Amino acid sequence: xxxxxxxxxxxxxxxxxxxxxxxxxxxxxxxxxxxxxxxxxxxxxxxxxxxxxxxxxxxxxxxxxxxxxxxxxxxxxxxxxxxxxxxxxxxxxxxxxxxxxxxxxxxxxxxxxxxxxxxxxxxxxxxxxxxxxxxxxxxxxxxxxxxxxxxxxxxxxxxxxxxxxxxxxxxxxxxx
Numbered sequence: 001x002x003x004x005x006x007x008x009x010x011x012x013x014x015x016x017x018x019x020x021x022x023x024x025x026x027x028x029x030x031x032x033x034x035x036x037x038x039x040x041x042x043x044x045x046x047x048x049x050x051x052x053x054x055x056x057x058x059x060x061x062x063x064x065x066x067x068x069x070x071x072x073x074x075x076x077x078x079x080x081x082x083x084x085x086x087x088x089x090x091x092x093x094x095x096x097x098x099x100x101x102x103x104x105x106x107x108x109x110x111x112x113x114x115x116x117x118x119x120x121x122x123x124x125x126x127x128x129x130x131x132x133x134x135x136x137x138x139x140x141x142x143x144x145x146x147x148x149x150x151x152x153x154x155x156x157x158x159x160x161x162x163x164x165x166x167x168x169x170x171x172x173x174x175x176x
Contacts (some may be wrong), residue, residue: 090129102150
């Protein structure tokens with residue numbers, strides 16, 4: 001995988017990275033999804049600048065690329081936080097209090113469902129079902145399942161993640 005120079009895909013180095021990804025997929029119409037997937041893997045999301053560049057290089061209309069990127073749930077058009085929290089809102093979780101858990105997470109993280117917190121630490125998602133109905137309500141944090149979640153437990157998880165991020169920042173020479 002190519003390493004991104006910084007989070008702004010509009011830099012010259014990152015435009016070269018986008019060009020390389022497109023070339024690697026043979027610049028043909030059927031490669032739109034693999035190109036978008038690799039762009040997302042590289043940048044963490046599919047930025048508008050990448051869509052424009054892909055269109056310029058392949059001849060695929062930007063509107064078609066946006067249609068693909070918005071149709072498939074795997075694609076993100078905005079950067080995600082360092083921690084992705086998904087709260088199940090399937091029937092069992094909904095009945096067990098998923099909405100209150102989501103509200104607690106929204107308050108604790110500063111992220112609205114479907115969005116990222118201003119500090120970039122959290123992305124909060126409401127999902128239809130995580131397949132853990134007997135553990136309701138359930139959330140995942142960076143892919144790890146947290147069962148029988150209460151609003152208090154959700155806030156404690158966020159607090160722990162914030163503390164870990166702060167320790168990591170301090171360890172790397174950042175300000176406490």
